[in-house]
Amino acid sequence: MFDFSNIQGNILRGYASFPHARFLYLAVHDAGDGRSLLKALLDSGSVTPAQWSEKPDAALNLALTFAGLRALGLPEESLATFPAEFREGMKVRAKALGDVGKSSPQWWDEPWKTSRVDILVMIYGRTEGALEERCRTFRQSLPAGVTELGPDQPAGFFSKDNEKARREHFGFVDGLSNPAVEGVSRDGGAGRSQEIGNPDERGRFRKIPLGEFILGYPGEGGDLAPMPLPNLLSHNSTYLVFRKLEQNVPLFRDYIAEQARSFARTIPGGLPNGVTAEDFLAAKMMGRWQDGSSLIEHPDRPTKALDNGFAYADDPAGARCPLGAHVRRTNPRDALGFGGKTMSRHRLIRRGITYGKPLPPDERDDERRGILFIAFNSGFDQFEFVQQLWVNFGDDFEQSNDGDPIAGSSQGGQMVIPGDETTGRRPFICFNIPRFVETKGGDYFFVPSLAALRLLASGRVRAS
């Protein structure tokens, strides 16, 4: 049994009741001041754990880059035990991640473009007021040797027509499908009904071992992820991928509108009642209807049903959900066969949150908007595999070199939307798909447990 009170809160909890957020970026110039900041935060109970007796009005969580750990004075023999991807950081990994062209680091937003972020501070509020109050008190606590790098990053959930589910800027309900994790019960408040585990040999879903997401526990196949030293530093800690992903909403809408005219001609009996060709095409590219309902369970029209226990095995050719669709790539469930064994080590806990104002339908503007992609994994190989092999490449899904039509890195790629023999709908190929999502910043972070934060604050870390 693991200790919820020692794990930072936003890993296993979705913070759905904290719709307002702000991300602050810190540089540590003085190790002593950096450590005293951590100590002050811990002593005042400001770092939010996964377990609380009463829901707070605001939550605060911290993560550190490799440079940040070094700036806090972590000895080299400990630093050397961290994984290579983390030591290199996201800028160095840019090419491998598909952050090229306008997504390359030279085009990133500040502070990512020119500064070195040491500490990422994630502050969430149940209300705008609670968020601002927590940000204000946090900023007051900053010692002289720790400075904030501007600009900070406001973010928040938004929904449509007062519905409960939150949306991302292309209009889809987001955050639906996170891993169901062993030992995390729904009763504890951390699990949600839409969470989904990995498929087993019988085609059912089983919960995923905690070790896939938290260091120090067995993961898939009983394997322990490599642990940085000392163990107290890594046990109950994890790694975070933070990416600022800008969504070009007008470009997405224009492309869908243009392609939808041709797509509509592939449907012999016409579109189902109440469904536009744009809705249908966008759903095929995403792999879900905009309201979040599954294309597998509801292939003809959206139903607002958010049941998430569907599988792809009965749709091997992608007649309902295309093989190259975004959600089928990022969590293929049973689509790859072998009882899920070839996909089970590549799951991520996603805690993304949108930034920027939503663009109303039929409007255009020059505002910048997107999603802060936040993913937790017990090794960056999990994220990098998904990004490189499933999002930017397509071989596992019979798509050869074609990438994810929504989030992939290719410019001018293509996607086949398979036909459906039962309805007579013909296959359709989307050509010249622009890159709708550009990377504008980010890095790889270590998320220490509360005990590890106290160890870091003490400055008495020994690797052995």
Next chain:
Amino acid sequence: MADRARNKDGLGKAVTFNVITPMNRFGTCVVRVLLWIFDRWKRTQNTAKALAFLPFVHWVVIKRDRFPQLEGQPAEKLNYDYLFFLSTFNGPWETYIEAFADVLYVPLDLVWFWSIRYPMARPVAPLKRYIKRNQVESDHSYSAYPGASVRDVRAGLEVRRELELFEKNSRDLPPDKFATEFNRLLMSVQNKLGSFGPIPE
């Protein structure tokens, strides 16, 4: 060293993989029997074929006195026979080992169990360390289709077969029947039309 072919367009998709491990005489006998059984009992081969990132897997036993020598080179005095594992794969090294350990661990353990200090396939971390210690990098790689993965080759063959069938069946058809036949063709190859080529550098 070259673990994969490369041409002017980029890196090839097939990565070479060679592991050579020592075995005692008893192990050599057992492994020969096992390989003989695997050769005839197709289940393991079929599973390996279904792992579509796997172009090629081969085990061979090299007796201690059968190692080749250059002209004039004296024969080495070896204490063990050796099991030579040759393969190519598409994708990352770690994923390849993990898929082997998760899907094919039974034949893997049966054959490699007789190699000195083999740690068993699961958990996979000791297996990865074992393989790293015993892996031999390739000096040269050649690939007839460096831009093609196993799935690309299979897809290409299927598209050709379907096209030839279409060419035969659609001759002299009136437009409406030609359209029907064309749609049938498109449906049959719809998931074989991805753009392929070497991995851009």
